[in-house]
Amino acid sequence: MLKLENIRKSFGGLKALDGVSFEVNPGEILGLIGPNGAGKTTLFNVVSGIFPSDSGSVFFQRKNITRLPTHQIARLGIFRTFQNPSIFEAMSVLENLMVGNHLQGRAGFFSAIFKPPWERKEEQRMREQAQAVLKGIGLSDSADAAAGSLPFGKLRMLELGRALCAEPHLLMLDEPAAGLNQRETEDLTNFIAGLRAKKITIVVIEHDMSLVMGLSDRVAVLDQGRKIAEGAPQAVQHNPAVLKAYLGEEDWIKSLRR
Amino acid sequence: MKRDAVIWAALTLLVFTLPAFVHSPYYYSVLIIIGIFGIVVLGLTMLIGYAGQISLGHAGFFGFGAYFSAVLTTRFHLDPWLAMLVGLVATIVLAFLLGIPTLKLHGHYLAMATLGLGMVLQIIFKEEVELTGGPTGLTDVPHLKAFGMVFASDQKFYFLVWIFLLVLYGLSINLVHSRLGRALRAISSNQTAAGSLGIPVNRLKLLIFAVSAGYASLAGSLYAHYLSFVNPSPFGFLVSVKLVAMVVIGGSQSLWGALLGAGLLTALPEFLAVLQDYEMLVYGAILIVMMMFAPQGLAGILAGLHEWVKNRDHKKNAQA
């Protein structure tokens, strides 16, 4: 479904990605792990077109999307969340979700200003769709609240919900559990597991190993801009290269062994 | 949406009942000027408040419309309405072309670039003497006519300007409460996130820049026909600043707030005129104080009051 070939990206002298290749299969959940600075977020940014790679290609459903601008990549059904939830703070919770819906509508400038009946129907449909997602993520009570006023845990859910509104084929989650407490993390894990049933392909970057190992069909490991391992969660846990990469990070080794 | 529709209806009511109380053409002319600036400010609010892009050069587009109307009607004897339309289209095309490189910039760089564009436009108005009449300006711009009526008197022109404003206000309300309006607010909040959701960020910024320039151009045409005179001085940097100040003082997050700002900053100097030489001092102080204590503008103050009254009622009810 998604195929990366030899992606390279550097910032100044720093090689953030140094020839990364891997593939994501339709319907699977791929965990992307690695120490801090391994290049995981950069990889997401390259795939979603936020900054283009220096060399290498990205294919989505056999189409080369390497040089496409962000919004056109989204148009193909690739959506993501961010490490720091980047919700639209001044807008209400429901409006945030309706922005997620953007590609489901087609009203342009003239239909926006003259509001023909079909545009009203479309608005109504988008609103209902957003409300359905709102219910799904359990935020129905705060539909009209300013998104900026939500507690952190709910922001994460809102951002996830916003991406879901877009009806993604491929969903990329950048540390969805960071900053969440135990309980919220469990809820989130269950929620993501539920998405599998909707046939959404998911790539998830996560430091919380229980989440990654519990959810992922496969795991890929990045270190210093290179892919050092890929495979089933159990196999990766005992891969010597992975252990070496995490060397010195005692907690990580512990969490890997857990 | 609902609240905006109510305010629109209330404003419409006000516009059509006010003449029962206004007898002096002087007050009409103040209202006309408020209406003209109000039209510019409607567009600018969508650009600044909704899409989050600053422009310190909109007086240039305002002037572009005014000069198109004045030049085409006096030198080429075009029908005023046609001239207005040509000016509108030309301004939109110009803003679109200039916007392509300009809107890639952010923050202070965008402010500087738009400021530069405005300056260059004003210099052109000054220097192309053959066409624009230079600093002396062009006189005897004809009156607008429609349905066998000449918009010469202040009262008639008042209705014309405010009907224009009400229509544009209505269209703007529709726009900001649409899919595109939400996308614009998303852009103003976080461009990267907006783009990742499939919103064509650059294209929408360009669109709203061109639309706001179009509003300014229409207002400029009306201005030229109202004064039946144009010269370069009302289209300079300080007027661009005044326009932005109207938006920000009124409250850039809402269209009606910005209209309030246009009203206040146009009418205020009329009242401040008694202060004579102190006017500039007071104007500067108002800008600073407003931004310090009411960064959300007049609209913010009113919303706060509304909230306060609601809460108080709530408490009363709870106690009862």
Next chain:
Amino acid sequence: MPKPPFPCLEAGVGWHNQLIQYLVTGITTGAIYALVALGFTIIYNATEIINFAQGEFVMLGGMIAVTMLAGLGLPLWLAVILAIAATMLIGLAFERLAIRPVRKASVMNLIIITIGGSILLKGAAMLIWGKDDHPLSAFTPAPPLHVFSAVVTTQSLWVMAGTVLAVILLHVFYERTITGKALRACAFNPKAARLCGISVERMILFSFGLSATLGAFAGVLIAPITFTSYDVGTMLGLKGFCAAILGGLGSNPGAILGGLVIGVAESLSSGYVSSGYKDAVAFLILLLMLYFRPAGILGKRAEKV
């Protein structure tokens, strides 16, 4: 009468004879713009605020010097020092009263606040000094010098020397003094600076004082050339802003270079294109720079703009 594109060429006068004069003139005005631009840069580096009231500091410096000199009959050096000191105090007061309370405000609101400050200072100056232009005599009244084929007035030399002096002092200040290093640290990373025990608030206050000082210095230097009046600051402020952006916002050498480029461009376009369009030429250069190299001549390329 249609104007030939290069009248002086057609008149048979060697264009290069005048070129040096244009350059000298351009460098003089450019040095003024550079000083104003430096003021923008100092504040921008410490706060990321563009201070639209910068031009008013220039005006205040000139006006206060005129008052001290002509009104109170003080000697020139004392008048200059007092004018600069008074303007510095006004700069400090401006920061404390109008900027510090709103440090967290949006770019837009800060722009409006500094513009408000500019209008306020201008309004106050009009009340105090009236609307007239005021002359200030040249520092050293001597006949102009002849350098190659160009004429250089002594006051131009003062302006150029003053700019060089300001640049050297600033450099020494930033590189050699604790306060200067602290200010640089704030510019580089306010959070880290705070952790190192640097009071960011004090540094911001300091930057306004320093910027006002520079502005006043520029104001005093140019008053003998261009006179001074309550409204002299607006255009100088805009040109200085232009120069700061052209050179690369936040870069001190960039501000100097930006100022010189704009000054020389204006002078050359007056000479070889059209004096009516010289300001347009300056702004067009700026726009092209923003479009093709938004970080400015000496700005950091990687900087997000």
Next chain:
Amino acid sequence: MKKLAIVIVFAALAGIVAFSVANTAEKATETYKIGAVIDATGPQSGLGEPEKQTLTMLADDLNAKGGINGHKVELILYDNENDATKSVLLAKKLVNDDKVIAVIGTTTSPTTMPIVPILSEAKLPLVSCAASWKIVKDPDTQQTRPWIFKTAQSDSLAVSKIYEWCSQNKISKVALITVSNAFGDSGLGELKRLAAEFKIDILDEEKFGDQDPDMTAQMTKIKGTNAQAVICWATGKGPAIVAKNLKDLGMTQKLIMSHGIANQKFLDLAGDAANGIILPAGKLIVADQLPVTDPQRKLLIDYKTRYEAKFPGAKVSTFGGHAYDAFMILTDALKKAGPEPEKLRAEIEKTKKHAGCGGIFNMSPTDHEGLTKDAFVMVQIQNGKWELIK
């Protein structure tokens, strides 16, 4: 919601039909209300301020003497801040709210032009203190505007006077440097238009902005031409900078300026650099050098003494003189014809041999300016003093 809105609109539309039209009942008052719109602040305040002071002085003095035929005069004076839009608002206020019988002003052409149609439509006399001939004549049809008069000498008169002087002094090649505002623009237009008539060659045209710090670049270019004289057309500080630049560059050409510098402030600013400058000026600044037979002499000296006594520290200026003339012409006509607009207008048109600050006025139905180039004398600045060239 929308439906409610539409209903409201229609209700409102019905409302307009019912609203009453402004009542225009006018009370006959004892006082004559004269309106004035002056550019007293803003960039042209150097011109407007003395006009404002002159008008208040004249009105006070007139009332102290008992007014016009027993009617007191009420001067209602507004400041338009050199803003065309404000000018319009204030003119409308004078006409409709204050119900004045005539208006004086404004100071500059760009602020007068937009109020010309207002007074024409209201059918009230306007006596402008600005210079452009377009104020009194429609530039397209060349028709004189019936209700509009002006007292400032047209630029064409000053230009004719300058070119006449050039011809007498064997100067045929000139370079122009003008300020980029309405004053400079109008001067530039006339200088170009009349050049052929006086066989003058214009070798170069330069411009500068009114806030430019230095004009050395433009002057350098002029230096490179063969011009025998430089004509500078501007007001404010610009001409003083031009004079200094010319001197610093060691240029030997004669420097000729417009009547726009004929005030003490210019002498203060330019200092030594002003020496030798030639200009056409109204007779006011050289009143005491005029021959005793000059019909304007007594009046000019009288105005100067009164003005400088009333406003200590202020120096009389020709711009104040324009306001003086406007006020005197208007009040003279009022004395003879009374406040009825049409009669008043006709009376102003009949003004003949009226000695004013700006010259001897002879109005007619086709001439609402009433001056010839003899309104100007040529003056040279010597040692910080105006010297009449005889």
